[in-house]
Amino acid sequence: MDIILSTDKVCKRFDTHVALDEVSIEVGRGRIFGLLGPNGAGKTTLIRIINHISAPDSGSVSFNGHPLSWADVSNIGYLPEERGLYKKMKVGEQAIYLAQLKGLSASDARKRLQEWFERLDIMAWWNKKLEELSKGMQQKVQFVITVLHEPELLIFDEPFSGFDPVNAEILKQEILRLRDAGHTIIYSTHNMASVEDVCDDIALINHSRLVLSGSVEEVKGRYADGRYEIRAVTDEAQARLVAASIPDASIHPILPSMNEVFLKAVSE
Amino acid sequence: MNKISIIILREFTTRLKKKSFILMTILMPFLMVLLVAAPILLGQISDDKQERIAVIDQTGLYFDCLQSNADYLFIRYDRMEPSMKSDTTSLTAILTITADLSKHPEAAMLASGKELQLNTVTYIQGALEEKVRMDKIKSYDIPELDAIMKDMDEGFTLSTVKWDKEGNESESSADLALGIGFLFTFLIYMFVMSYGGMVMAGVMEEKTNRIMEIMVSSVSPFQMMMGKIIGVALVGFTQIAIWGIMLTGLGFGAIWLFGPSEETQAAIAASVASTTTPAATDVPMSHIMSWATNFPFVELGIMFVLMFIGGYLLYASFFAAVGASVNTQEDSSQFTLPVVIVIVFGMYAAIGSQGNTDGPLAFWSSIFPLTSPIVMMVRIPFGVPLWEEVLSLVLLYGTAIGMVWIAGKIYRVGILMYGKKPSVKEMIKWIRYK
DSSP states (O other): OOEEEEEEEEEEEETTEEEEEEEEEEEETTSEEEEEOOTTSSHHHHHHHHTTSSOOSEEEEEETTEEOOGGGGGGEEEEOSSOOOOTTSBHHHHHHHHHHHTTOOHHHHHHHHHHHHHHTTOGGGTTSBGGGSOHHHHHHHHHHHHHTTOOSEEEEESTTTTOOHHHHHHHHHHHHHHHHTTOEEEEEESOHHHHHHHOSEEEEEETTEEEEEEEHHHHHHHTOOSOOOOOOOOOHHHHHHHHHTSTTOOOOOOOOOHHHHHHHHHHO | OHHHHHHHHHHHHHHHHOHHHHHHHHHHHHHHHHHHHHHHHHHHHHHTOOEEEEEEESSSSSGGGSOOOSSEEEEEESSOOHHHHHOOSSOSEEEEEOSOTTTOGGGEEEEOSSOOOHHHHHHHHHHHHHHHHHHHHHTTOOTTHHHHHHHHHOOOOOOEEEEOTTOOEEEEOHHHHHHHHHHHHHHHHHHHHHHHHHHHHHHHHHHHHTOHHHHHTTSOHHHHHHHHHHHHHHHHHHHHHHHHHHHHHHHHHHHHHHOOOHHHHHHHHHHHHHHSOHHHHHSOHHHHHHHHHHSOHHHHHHHHHHHHHHHHHHHHHHHHHHHHHOSSHHHHHHHHHHHHHHHHHHHHHHHHHSSOTTSHHHHHHHHSTTTHHHHHHHHGGGOOOHHHHHHHHHHHHHHHHHHHHHHHHHHHHHHHTTTOOOOHHHHHHHHHOO
16 A cells, blocks of 8 residues: 555654553555544643644654655645634635645646636625634635645645534545545544445544554454344335344334435435 | 644734724824824924013013014013003013112013913023123133133033953944833834734633644644744844834825925924934934944844744733633732733833943843843943843743743643632642642
8 A cells, every 4th residue: 555644663752641641543546544543631732743844752643655744744734623714704715825835836736726717606705704704614714724735745634523414425525535536534533423324444542652553444343243244125014024034133113314305405 | 733824824824803902003104103103293383372471670680581483582672561450461571670689580571361381481580690600700701701701502422432352442322322221122022012912812812712622633822822922923023124114104104295395304303313312413424333343233133033022922922822721801900910010110121221332231131031022122232242132032032932931831721610719828739730
């Protein structure tokens, strides 16, 4: 596997609190890498080290085969968990400014932003001040700003928080599209439901240590316990017939999840 | 380097587009004109009322020395009339003198139905005192007294001369030097105080907006701080330039509207005269011209620009550091106070140095970076060795750049410390964080 980013025994401590303890991960190029763990496990600290916001006490980070340097920052896009943009600034202006700081020319930034806004159908927001948008809309804008300079590596910290199912679905499709276009994505979350839909590989951090890593399929296989489930779409009578041959079996009607109900109701 | 200019451009344009900025920029010149014009106009209004003061002078010696003028009208009465005590509308006060004041100093009394204005009391007391003094001198029977008195009234001015390296004499003026020094000092002080606060607010905005995590992952904190500080400085220059143009326009507009009437000119002349030192007004024009030509204008100009920029850079970076280390507006005041105290200390050091611009206070405070931009400007008109100027500038710019770097460091580490109450000990730890 072609490795774009790897950390080697990274340690970080604040005063007496150890935030990261010898964490080593490898992120494959063109894949979606899920960085998982409970709150306060050290995910955000690791992401900040990768973003050059903070430096490890010991251990090293390498990017594209060389030690991570300040220059690599323009090749990384970062959507922090603590969202925030200039409230009084107009959306379009702001996006172009932030893209320029990532090394894009103003005209390129404008062209790409137009493409994105047209695809997401939010062209009407261009000349609005950020504070005039709802929180979810602001998040959408921030997502576009994060990916606008088309970096090799994208880091999303809880990207779906604050989105309704419709917009979360749009965002998910955009993330998958970015992966297919060759970008590498680090996706940090503590929401496991979305992991299976999106991630190719995962690393699980708990209490500052890496406890689990590998591809989603492989990890799931490792935890398999020999149980099987029968799946068949049929009517009630036949279901009862089959269930009778298995001890302690029960049958349920297939009901849509609330997520599906929401998507169906909103799209009508 | 290019990123700094992008940041400068944003800091500059967003501030210029703010409604509050546009409003202040337009209203300020009018406020300033009002501030200058109001006292002059109000002064003229109060002139209209003449106070009537009855004088019952039983000695007959003093009425003549009480001169009526635009403010006071003295009216002679022979004796106290019954209506005087009850009627306070026509007469402001009644002055009774019952005996020769040079022998009986308590024999004069000023009575009134209401509290008397201090100006009135001072005016009458002054006139009487002068008369009593003259009477006492006359009582010694000195021959040719008038000529002696006239001779004594003639004052003199001590002319000051500065030698240059070749020992050539050139006339100098301590007053002019001080005046120019203080003007520059004042300009630096005002600029730092008004626009330093803007830098602080800008840095705090990024913190409260939580945008700094994005900023720090795009540009270095030093670039960020430098861009902000320079951007705000450009805003300041723009605002001052607009004010300058508007004030000039208002001045010409006023002359065109009201015409240069003699009354207003006299009022303006009077207000100007009262602010300048009396010694300077007695001096012939040729002397002023000769000082002007000997004045180190070029040196002063260059040093002013360098000191102004350096001083602004240093103090703005302090304000930026404060903005980076606090979470709320309330917290900021406890950190701004020390900065203000240091600037005020610089002002006092400048005032303290004026008596002896080569003394130890003046020397050390014009080398020490926090006070040098202010104190050095007062010293330069009196001649400062080149090495001192260079040393002072190197220290100033070195400290300023260092402080911008520290401010950037605090800004970056501040991200990792959301919610923690900042203390000085904490901040020193932040600076050392990797």
